[in-house]
Amino acid sequence: MSDEVARIAAMFDALAPTYDTTGVIFFGPIADGLIEILRPGPGQRILDLGCGRGAVLARLAPTVDTAVGIDISPEMVARSRAAFAPWPNIRVEVGDARDPDPQLGLFNAVTASLVLFFLPDPVAALRRWRDRLTTGGRCVISIFGAPGAAWQAVDEVFLPYLPAQLRDARTAGPLSPSSPDSTVEQLFTAAGYTDVHTVARPLDTRFAGIEQWEQFSWSTGQRAMWLAVPEPERPAVRATVTDILRSSPHPDGGYVLSQTVRYISGVA
């Protein structure tokens, strides 16, 4: 495992106990959008890469013949396995999404919600995913698109602290939120997919208060941003983010941060 992938696995192990448990409604609606585009049906076999705590698997469970969830984080896998124990059609395994084990067999679809931007060589990964698809099978992923002004302002508070690699991934990489749809689609085309499409959906995320936003940010991939801030400077960062959130109240109370989620699909 490369150092970078080991760092990501360790970070998701550390946050797995709190991931998607802070009361912030976030991963579910993103998975709903993916399922709407995938339209899974009875009799299908689906491979969900970077399954985390199963936002996508939970939506596949009532419909499909089999879904296999793969995640690099043993702590995520342990929790998902426990959660899906009542579902004999759902299997969850530790594995590397960069190169899913050929012994898993072939699938009607491969899904990866908020995962591809963690992988160092997305085109190589997308090629390996295509190898796991039956002819005409589909790959459907989600990534972030343009953030709203308040979400972008929060990001910008952290940017000066981030190591170059993380900063580039947030601001300039082919899977960064500002990357044009055509650039992302070219990754799919380069990996051999046809009929490549992008659908963008707005997502408003509501936080009851500053504390909930902070718990949420530590419980997701944004944890990497906090870890980059030296501890003595965290109170100042928190204060700045507090001002930003206060400038973005939700009409029903608390605060709202908006962004776009993009769904990209291709056919093998």
Ligand SMILES: C[S@@+](CC[C@H](N)C(=O)[O-])C[C@H]1O[C@@H](n2cnc3c(N)ncnc32)[C@H](O)[C@@H]1O
């Ligand atoms: C943002 S979470 C998304 C989880 C889930 N798909 C969801 O929508 O809630 C990213 C997930 O990708 C996993 N991941 C990151 N790199 C991976 C890799 N190389 N192989 C497998 N899983 C990976 C992480 O452990 C984490 O569970």
